[in-house]
Amino acid sequence: MQEAEDRRPERVADRPHLLGRGELDGVLEVVVRDRGIDRHDRIRLASWFVRDIWIIRPEREQTMAEVVLYHHAQGLTEGVRAFADELRQAGHTVHLPDMYEGKTFDTLDEGLDYARQTGFGKVNERGIAAVEGLGDALVYAGFSLGGMPAQQLAQTRPGAKGALLFHSCVPVSEFGEAWPEGVPVQVHGMDADPFFTEEDGDLASARALVASTDQAELFLYPGKEHLFTDASLPAYDKDATTLLMTRVLSFLEPIR
Incomplete structure (x- = not known):
């Protein structure tokens, strides 16, 4: 043979x-x-x-991409799990750290209150610790609150394969002088989301990121909802999420 x-x-x-x-x-x-x-x-x-x-x-x-997907401020909801399952159905490996240790919340305000009481730094530390024992060749993804550990790891942990930032983006200067070479990144948000588009907020940071490197893409969707990708929440927008998922799968396809 x-x-x-x-x-x-x-x-x-x-x-x-x-x-x-x-x-x-x-x-x-x-x-x-x-x-x-x-x-x-x-x-x-x-x-x-x-x-x-x-x-x-x-x-x-x-082999397909290996993704670490961080939940948003309402916790590891069924909608977050469903999003991860769709990535798995496409052949990717997905890890779902639980930064809230099993807690989920019905409203965004309740979830943010828990994060404040626990300490945003402590919540972020749980997210960072979750990759211990995993390999280096990872794509880091996060929804809103979960975008913080995802972006930090993409910028600082050697071997990162990419980053997917949903509903959030902080200034690159939070974690380094420049976005790391060889690490593609997508940022997704709604064009009238008050959390995402506030003055000098996430949208401004995303635009600055895109202006600083040809490895970054920014996608805006019509609407005002913040967590529009979570199918278990009232904010869910099916059409926008379907388009977003198409772009995400295209982003992940060449990553090995």
Whole structure:
């Protein structure tokens, strides 16, 4: 058996001994001339009269992006979990740190009150600590409050593969002199969200980030809702979230 390079099939002729255990592990496709064999992940050939066999093997295992996704101020809600599940369905690995230690809140004000009482710094520390033991090649993503640890890690933890900042963006100067080279970033928010668009706030920081590097993109959606990506909240905007998810999956697709 020969291993095909750059996924071009190579012919294996007159090989009745393709019965050895493990020889066909990882075979993606077998095409037998004038014989009908379905596509399988693995297949064992037991026919001595098969003469012309084309085998396609993968060059290497396909790996997708590994994402750390931080929840917003209302906690690790069902909507946040659903967003993570959609990324997983696309083949990505997603970690969901719980910076609120199991607590969720019905309103944004209640969630912010908890963060204040606990200490925003303490909440952020929990988020930073959550990546201990994980590899370096991570995409850091966060919703609103969760954008803080996501942005900090993207700017300061070596090996970052990218950043996805939803509903928030702080000045790059919070964590360094400039956005790190080789780390792509997207910022998403609504164009009339009072939390995102307040004077000298997140939108201004996002625009400054985009102006400072060709690795950054800013996407604005029509509307005034803050946590519009959370399907479990009244603020959810399905159309905007569908478009956002399309952009996020496009962003993640080339990351390995």
